[in-house]
Amino acid sequence: MKKKENRKRPIQKKVWLNKDENDYLRKKIEASPYNNFQNFVRIMLITGEIVNVDYSELRKLNQEVSRIGNNVNQMVRLANQFEEISPDDVQTLISEVRNLQVMVTAALKREMQRGK
Structure with a gap:
């Protein structure tokens, strides 16, 4: 007899991939802010997009x-x-x-807010 689990998301979906698709997907997940397949795929399916913004150049500019x-x-x-x-x-x-510093800081904050 199966043990009934109290899950927030009780419906399971499965997908089959070939090796190339799996490798590609793994790279996409690693480049995303999500730490596993389940989180990545759920957000991707619901929102239709994963946004990964690299702020390193703006941070370097600020420095x-x-x-x-x-x-x-x-x-x-x-x-x-x-x-x-x-x-x-x-x-x-x-x-x-000071004006230059304020403008760069404001631009960095705007980009970070847009990426959330």
Whole structure:
């Protein structure tokens, strides 16, 4: 006699694949945010798409903008020390770097929200 299981999803579906299809599917699952066949296939069947977004380039850009900001701050300190730049120019430069950082951070957040 079968043991009755309390499952949230009691209906089972099966699919048959050849080796190439199975290899292809395994690669797709590994590249997705889902950790197993069941989760991947269920989401794929219900929503019709799996979205996998690579944010590594945006993160690298954000890091580079931060480094540029640090370099600008160091140059501004030196320029102020030797009085070779006006305070207004310093503030303008700092403001532009901050604006750039805000734009990059906002773009990164938008992309991450879109990928969810």
